[in-house]
Amino acid sequence: MRIGMLTGGGDCPGLNAVIRAVVRRGTEHGHEFVGYRNGWRGLLEGTSVPLPLGSTRGLLPRGGTILGTSRTNPYKVDGGESTVLATLAADRIDALLAIGGEDTLGVAHRLAEAGVSVVGVPKTIDNDLSATDFTFGFHTAVQVATDAIDRLHTTAESHDRVMVVEVMGRHAGWIAAYAGLAGGADLVLVPEKPFDISDVCSRIERRHFLGAGYSIVVVAEGSVPIAGTMSLTDAELDEFGHVRLGGIGTVIAREIEARTRFESRVTSLGHVLRGGTPTAFDRVIATRFGLAAIGALDDGEFGTMVALRGTDIVRVPLSDGVAHLKTLDDSFYADAQAFFA
Numbered sequence: 141m142r143i144g145m146l147t148g149g150g151d152c153p154g155l156n157a158v159i160r161a162v163v164r165r166g167t168e169h170g171h172e173f174v175g176y177r178n179g180w181r182g183l184l185e186g187t188s189v190p191l192p193l194g195s196t197r198g199l200l201p202r203g204g205t206i207l208g209t210s211r212t213n214p215y216k217v218d219g220g221e222s223t224v225l226a227t228l229a230a231d232r233i234d235a236l237l238a239i240g241g242e243d244t245l246g247v248a249h250r251l252a253e254a255g256v257s258v259v260g261v262p263k264t265i266d267n268d269l270s271a272t273d274f275t276f277g278f279h280t281a282v283q284v285a286t287d288a289i290d291r292l293h294t295t296a297e298s299h300d301r302v303m304v305v306e307v308m309g310r311h312a313g314w315i316a317a318y319a320g321l322a323g324g325a326d327l328v329l330v331p332e333k334p335f336d337i338s339d340v341c342s343r344i345e346r347r348h349f350l351g352a353g354y355s356i357v358v359v360a361e362g363s364v365p366i367a368g369t370m371s372l373t374d375a376e377l378d379e380f381g382h383v384r385l386g387g388i389g390t391v392i393a394r395e396i397e398a399r400t401r402f403e404s405r406v407t408s409l410g411h412v413l414r415g416g417t418p419t420a421f422d423r424v425i426a427t428r429f430g431l432a433a434i435g436a437l438d439d440g441e442f443g444t445m446v447a448l449r450g451t452d453i454v455r456v457p458l459s460d461g462v463a464h465l466k467t468l469d470d471s472f473y474a475d476a477q478a479f480f481a
């Protein structure tokens with residue numbers, strides 16, 4: 141088969157490891173690969189590159205995506221779907237492999253319904269896709285955040301400061317909760333649990349009253365105050381209707397300092413969490429996803445995506461992959477707050 145491949149949405153450590161596994165296993169199976177540039181935009185603009193075996197050498201530890209990515213949504217462009225179909229026909233593509241998160245897989249699902257032979261590979265550092273236990277990139281993001289929290293501990297202690305650490309996590313607080321637990325954060329704020337700033341401040345005051353000179357607060361970027369307790373400014377929307385996040389940590393640090401009089405600082409880790417080389421764990425998931433995707437393509441199981449369940453890689457309908465967000469469960473959230481004192 142002649143297989144088109146693209147990476148869409150935010151980049152993520154492990155994307156290149158998927159590309160490598162797909163091309164290596166697929167070439168062995170007699171397939172030929174074409175990489176579309178910058179996600180769905182490549183199919184709208186007809187920009188592609190050949191992906192011979194040699195193009196995948198050295199890719200396993202390399203961060204980012206050699207194909208480039210974007211948040212372009214063909215269903216937000218006039219005639220987008222027919223342009224994509226025309227590009228696939230002009231390039232003689234038999235099947236398409238879409239590597240991305242809920243938005244990219246959502247487009248893949250609609251194209252599958254329109255008759256395109258498509259298979260999906262899930263990707264998100266936020267780990268909020270319900271169809272899969274884990275995605276590659278998440279473990280790397282948690283490790284980077286944990287390393288940062290470790291470093292912030294020593295400077296927070298030296299200066300008797302409250303350090304607010306903002307991490308990615310638009311709808312779900314998995315990165316915040318994992319890194320908060322691993323790094324020993326004193327308070328973790330997540331999108332699933334709107335916070336009361338008075339409660340945040342009184343918990344920090346209580347901790348300091350009990351003898352701690354400093355506190356570490358980890359905040360997921362999608363965290364929101366309980367309605368009516370604090371005002372936030374409106375932000376821009378992207379093509380999938382998502383708010384461009386980033387900044388809640390600054391607002392919280394300012395409020396904490398104003399209300400408690402404890403000197404406070406904010407560190408926003410943002411895209412640092414998505415950069416650089418994937419951890420060994422993420423390389424393993426990414427490689428297994430790539431191998432499994434070739435299996436699905438070989439078997440003609442179109443309209444599916446691969447997913448990790450326990451230690452197995454399974455195939456599930458693309459519709460499942462985009463149906464629900466996997467939010468942080470209560471018991472995990474409780475554990476992430478366990479050592480607050």
Ligand code: F6P
Nearest residue numbers: 150241264265266308309310385
């Ligand atoms: O897709 C995951 C994510 O990491 C979100 O947590 C974050 O809001 C978003 O990407 C930001 O990506 P960008 O700035 O590249 O649009």
